[in-house]
Amino acid sequence: MFDIERWQEIFETLRKNKLRTFLTGLSVASGIFILVILLGFSKGIENGVTSQFQRDATNLITVWTGTTTKSYKGLNPGRYIQLKNEDYYAVSRKYDDYIDYKSSLYSIWGGTISYKNETGNYQIRGVMPDHQFIENADIGVGRFVNQSDFDEFKKVAVIGNKLKKDLFKDEDPIDKNISIYGMNFKVIGVFYDPGGEREESQAYIPVSTAQKVFNAGDNIRNMLFTIKMADNFEEAVELSKNISQNVEADLKQMHTVAPDDTSAVRVFNTLEEAKKIYSLIGTIQAVFWFVGIGTIIAGIVGVGNIMLIIVKERTKEIGIRKALGALPMSIVGMILQEAVFVTMFAGLFGLIFGLGLLEIIGPQIQSDFIKYPQVNFNIALTTVFLLVLAGALAGFFPAYRAAKIKPIIALRDE
Amino acid sequence: MVLLFTRNSLVLKSSKKTILTVTFPFLNSLIYCTEFRFLTISYDKRVIVLANFTINNHHHMIQIKDLHKSYQMGNNSLHVLKGINFNVKEGEMVSIMGSSGSGKSTLLNILGILDEADSGSYILDGVSIKNLNEKVAANYRNKFLGFIFQSFNLINYKSALDNVAMPLYYQGVKRKERIEKAEYYLEKVGLSAWSHHLPNELSGGQKQRVAIARALASNPKVLLADEPTGALDSKTSQEVMELIQGINDEGKTILMVTHEHDIAQMTKRIVHIKDGLIIDDNPVEQVRASLYV
Ligand SMILES: Nc1ncnc2c1ncn2[C@@H]1O[C@H](COP(=O)(O)OP(=O)(O)OP(=O)(O)O)[C@@H](O)[C@H]1O
Ligand SMILES: [Mg+2]
Numbered sequence: 001m002f003d004i005e006r007w008q009e010i011f012e013t014l015r016k017n018k019l020r021t022f023l024t025g026l027s028v029a030s031g032i033f034i035l036v037i038l039l040g041f042s043k044g045i046e047n048g049v050t051s052q053f054q055r056d057a058t059n060l061i062t063v064w065t066g067t068t069t070k071s072y073k074g075l076n077p078g079r080y081i082q083l084k085n086e087d088y089y090a091v092s093r094k095y096d097d098y099i100d101y102k103s104s105l106y107s108i109w110g111g112t113i114s115y116k117n118e119t120g121n122y123q124i125r126g127v128m129p130d131h132q133f134i135e136n137a138d139i140g141v142g143r144f145v146n147q148s149d150f151d152e153f154k155k156v157a158v159i160g161n162k163l164k165k166d167l168f169k170d171e172d173p174i175d176k177n178i179s180i181y182g183m184n185f186k187v188i189g190v191f192y193d194p195g196g197e198r199e200e201s202q203a204y205i206p207v208s209t210a211q212k213v214f215n216a217g218d219n220i221r222n223m224l225f226t227i228k229m230a231d232n233f234e235e236a237v238e239l240s241k242n243i244s245q246n247v248e249a250d251l252k253q254m255h256t257v258a259p260d261d262t263s264a265v266r267v268f269n270t271l272e273e274a275k276k277i278y279s280l281i282g283t284i285q286a287v288f289w290f291v292g293i294g295t296i297i298a299g300i301v302g303v304g305n306i307m308l309i310i311v312k313e314r315t316k317e318i319g320i321r322k323a324l325g326a327l328p329m330s331i332v333g334m335i336l337q338e339a340v341f342v343t344m345f346a347g348l349f350g351l352i353f354g355l356g357l358l359e360i361i362g363p364q365i366q367s368d369f370i371k372y373p374q375v376n377f378n379i380a381l382t383t384v385f386l387l388v389l390a391g392a393l394a395g396f397f398p399a400y401r402a403a404k405i406k407p408i409i410a411l412r413d414e
Numbered sequence: 415m416v417l418l419f420t421r422n423s424l425v426l427k428s429s430k431k432t433i434l435t436v437t438f439p440f441l442n443s444l445i446y447c448t449e450f451r452f453l454t455i456s457y458d459k460r461v462i463v464l465a466n467f468t469i470n471n472h473h474h475m476i477q478i479k480d481l482h483k484s485y486q487m488g489n490n491s492l493h494v495l496k497g498i499n500f501n502v503k504e505g506e507m508v509s510i511m512g513s514s515g516s517g518k519s520t521l522l523n524i525l526g527i528l529d530e531a532d533s534g535s536y537i538l539d540g541v542s543i544k545n546l547n548e549k550v551a552a553n554y555r556n557k558f559l560g561f562i563f564q565s566f567n568l569i570n571y572k573s574a575l576d577n578v579a580m581p582l583y584y585q586g587v588k589r590k591e592r593i594e595k596a597e598y599y600l601e602k603v604g605l606s607a608w609s610h611h612l613p614n615e616l617s618g619g620q621k622q623r624v625a626i627a628r629a630l631a632s633n634p635k636v637l638l639a640d641e642p643t644g645a646l647d648s649k650t651s652q653e654v655m656e657l658i659q660g661i662n663d664e665g666k667t668i669l670m671v672t673h674e675h676d677i678a679q680m681t682k683r684i685v686h687i688k689d690g691l692i693i694d695d696n697p698v699e700q701v702r703a704s705l706y707v
Contacts (some may be wrong), residue, residue, distance in 0.1 A: 016571040320567050323528055323631070324437060325556020325584040328548050407555075408529040411567060 010338045021342055025305050028343045028387055029350035031299030035292055035352025035383055036375050042288030044365070044373030049281050059236060060134060060245050060270040063091075063251065065222045072258035081264045085218040090254070091225070091247055098227050098243055105222040106210040113203060115167040115178045123202045124180060126210025133195065134224050137204075142174045142189030149188075150206040155213070158189040160200035160302075180205075183213055228272070240271040248289050249368055291358035299387050304394030307339055311398040318402045319410025328403035335399040336392050343391040347384035355380070424701060444662050446521070474537075475526065475667045476502040476635060477526035481534035483520055494520050496681040496690035502669060504635075507662040507700070509678040510671045512687035518671040519564060519640050521687070522574065526561045526638045539635070556584050560629030564671075566621045574624045599627040599645035603657060618645035626654065630661065637661060643677055655680045655703035658686040676701075680682040 027281045034255075063079040088104040106126035111123050132144040141162065149156050157178060164173050171336075179182040185205060193199035211217065225247075227240050244267040249259065257264045318331055355375060361374045402410055483495040494517040502508055510518050523529040524536065527543060536543045537552070546554070555561075568577045579596035587595070600609050603623035613621055620644050629637060642658065643651035655677060662668050662682075670681065678684050679701045686694035 005583065008589060009583065012576070120664075142662070316567075317569050320569055321580070321584070322552070323526070323555060323561055323567070324581040324628075325552050327552045327584075406529055408523050411563075412529070 006334065006337065010341065013338060014342065020310060024051055024303070024310070024339075024342050024391075025346035025349070027302050027306060028299065028391070029345040029353070031295060031302065031387065032347050032350030032380070032384055033354040035295050035299075036380050037353060037357065038288060038292050038295065039379065040354070040358040040362070040373035040375045041370065042285060042292070044362070044370040044374065045288075046281055047373075048078055048371040049277065049284075057231055059227045059240055059274075060269075061225045061227060062268040063225075063239060063246065063247060064071035064221065064266055064268075065251075066073040066263045066266065068257055068261055068264040069274045070261045072261070073256055075256060080266075081257060083220045083223065083251075085220060087251060087254065088220060088223045091223065091250065093245070095225070095369070098239065100226040100228045101130035101133045102225045103131040103134055103205055104220040105131075105224065106207050106214070106216055106220050107222075108210070108214060111180055111203075113163070113167070113178055115176065117175075118167045120166050122160075122165070124210070125202055125204050126214075127204050131204065131224070134193075134226055135199075136144055137191040137193050137199075140174075140190050140192050142187070144189055144191070145204055145206050150208050153209045153212050154206060155183060155185045155209055156205065157185040158190045158204040159187055160202045161190055161192050162197045162342035163203060164190045166201075178203075181213075216378055224321040227269060229392050237271050237275050240269045242285040244269040296383055296386060299383075300390040302392040303343060303387050307391050307395035308398055310336060310339075311395055311402060315410050317412040318399070319407045319413065322403065322410065328400075332396065332399045335395055339391045339395040340388055343388045344384070347387055351380050351384055385396070443702065473504055474501045475504040475506070475539055476500075476669075477535075477537040478525075479535045481524065481536065482523070482532045483517070483524065483529075484532055494690055495524075497534070498687075498690075498692055498694060500685060500692055502667060504664070504667050505665050506683060507659070507668040507681045508670070508683045508685055509681040510669065510679055510687060511673065511675075511684050514673075516687045517690050518687055522638050522640050522669065522671055523637075526559050527554055527563070552584075556581060557632060558635050560632060560634035560637045562622075562625050562629045562637070562642050562670075564640040564644060566613070566625045568621060568624060568628075570613050573610045573612060574605060574616065574620075577613070577624055578627045578631050581628060585632060592609075596627070596631055598632045600624070602630070603627045604653070619647065619650045622646060623654065626657065634666070636667045636669070639668070639672050641673065643674065651677060652703045652706045657698075659703055 005093045042129055063083070065083055068075070068077045068079045068081065072078050083104075084270070085104065088102075092099060104127075108124040109126040110121045113120060113124070125131075127145060128150060132139065137144070137158075139158070142158070144158050145156065148154070157180070159167075159173065159178070167173070167178065168176070173187045173190060176187050178187055178305070179185070180203070185203075191204075191369050204402065207220065212221065225243075227236070227243060229236050248267040250266045251257075251267075252259055252261070255265065321331055322328070355377075357371050360377060365371070365373070424426040438554040445693055463508075463637045477701070478498055478500050481495055482493070485492045485494060498521060510521065512518050520529070524531050525538075527538075527546070527646065541559070543554075545640060567597050568574075569580065572580070575596050578599055579592040582595055597606070597609065600606055603626055605627065606614060608620060608624075615625070616624065622642060626639075626642060629639070639658070643654055646654060658670070659680060660667060668681070679698055680703050681698065682700050683695070685692055
């Protein structure tokens with residue numbers, strides 16, 4: 001292996017057979033390169049879809065209402081069902097054991113918010129302290145709405161990063177007063193949301209304050225609950241589904257709504273949606289793996305094939321070398337060393353080239369669905385070794401055979 | 415019986431010839447003695463006398479007995495060598511003649527350990543060549559035998575020089591020395607100017623001479639040449655024969671296949687093969703190739 005003379009002989013052979021060396025190298029390098037890019041984008045899509053999805057807690061139950069469409073117990077259809085604080089408390093009490101975070105909501109869709117000369121229309125959401133965790137909101141500066149804000153109807157607001165940029169530019173917004181419909185609210189925090197700009201152009205205020213300043217009494221618009229995750233994803237889906245069905249039934253009963261009226265009380269369960277998306281990610285990954293493994297197999301077959309042809313083409317040379325006194329093992333060793341050297345070199349080249357390209361292209365990708373394409377380095381390296389091994393194996397058997405037969409037979413090969 | 419005298423006193427008496435060969439390897443060829451005779455030679459300022467032996471300084475380099483070879487082609491079997499018997503002594507120069515397809519190349523390939531006989535015995539320099547292990551066979555091909563092929567068999571991607579240096583690579587000679595030796599032998603065949611050309615840039619005669627240089631490079635004891643002048647014009651043929659005669663003069667044993675009578679006349683013995691048997695085996699009055707040039 002460390003025989004310098006042998007290496008010299010090999011390099012000379014490679015140099016004098018440039019086309020053969022180049023084609024072998026190219027097939028290995030391009031195989032690895034394609035695989036790296038493929039795996040990179042597979043991971044990128046997974047990252048993209050997951051982060052799209054992560055903007056909300058994954059086991060969220062959302063409740064909202066509409067008008068009845070069916071007459072029930074003597075009540076006419078077309079009745080608007082209004083959720084109240086007591087509904088929220090009743091549900092959260094009943095399912096307390098299963099609930100992680102909970103919040104009731106009172107939102108204003110387009111509220112005018114202004115600071116100094118800057119004015120804009122933003123969604124204003126009255127929420128409870130837990131809402132921070134339900135939305136996965138990331139507090140960059142300051143803090144979120146807390147219990148005492150809620151208890152004492154404080155006029156405080158947590159604003160989204162987009163909203164902050166619109167109104168405050170580079171100014172520090174903390175403890176400044178913004179005006180919501182002419183009422184002064186003190187900014188206590190700025191949040192970021194992985195969901196993007198749309199989520200970040202909102203302002204959160206305590207729901208109690210919202211009910212008060214918007215004269216909503218004890219009306220609420222939504223209730224949000226996150227359910228504790230079970231160990232097993234399937235179980236979690238099942239649990240969330242049961243709870244949402246029960247909550248729906250309870251609320252319908254409390255508001256005298258027909259059990260089969262689908263528009264008066266609606267309960268939306270993200271975990272069931274998650275299941276669909278997760279299985280989508282799974283499918284995408286399966287497809288990439290399938291294509292990836294196909295590429296590896298094609299690479300292995302290709303390299304094997306090339307080695308077979310090379311050794312076949314060199315049968316006569318092997319005969320000559322033997323006639324001049326080469327030992328069979330030195331011939332096999334030479335051919336293998338050459339094959340391993342070329343495939344390894346080309347494989348690593350393809351690997352580095354692919355990784356480099358991902359490094360350069362990755363950050364440029366603007367799509368929401370592909371993020372940080374990256375490659376599991378070990379998988380890529382393992383593939384390189386697989387190809388090297390395949391080349392070596394495919395070279396070994398014909399080389400061994402050609403080196404074992406009587407020289408005269410190898411010499412007769414044309 | 416070997417008796418060894420130094421300064422008139424008997425120093426060694428042995429029935430085993432190996433003692434002498436080991437102690438004085440250069441005497442190797444002297445041991446195969448058949449007649450009663452005295453010999454006095456000087457070695458290392460001492461006088462060695464071999465007594466009671468006739469000096470016949472040619473021992474049998476090649477001994478072949480009842481050699482058979484058939485080629486299998488599907489269900490048919492072609493019996494090519496049908497019991498060849500002959501011996502070649504060290505330093506002989508033999509030409510093998512016979513019509514095309516008579517089995518000359520087949521015989522030469524077996525002698526060169528490139529092929530194996532089906533039956534019969536082949537003894538090379540006292541060693542039976544049968545079921546040799548790969549290592550021993552490789553060693554013989556590498557150091558003991560030089561083979562010049564009918565179809566040259568040069569490695570097509572290597573220069574003339576590298577082709578000639580090839581057997582030396584397998585002898586473990588270092589690169590620098592390899593190149594020097596190869597250059598020397600290329601010069602000997604008059605191809606110095608072509609040393610960096612690839613085989614397909616050379617004429618048939620030039621390729622033949624590269625092949626000869628390659629066979630000589632390993633300094634073999636026995637040179638086997640399958641129609642070394644087959645591809646050459648008469649002038650080049652004389653040159654090559656002069657070269658081969660020179661090698662024979664150095665004491666190397668040479669067997670060559672040829673179709674040309676005037677070439678055969680330049681060897682010392684002609685063996686005729688017909689239908690797989692030797693039909694004629696006669697010494698010839700050697701014609702020196704240099705006379706023609
Ligand atoms: N590999 C082989 N398979 C089958 N038959 C063979 C093989 N090699 C040689 N023969 C046959 O054996 C016979 C002897 O062949 P060989 O090459 O020894 O002849 P040759 O005397 O060297 O002829 P030439 O003077 O034409 O070179 C021929 O009839 C040939 O067809
Ligand atoms: Mg022939």
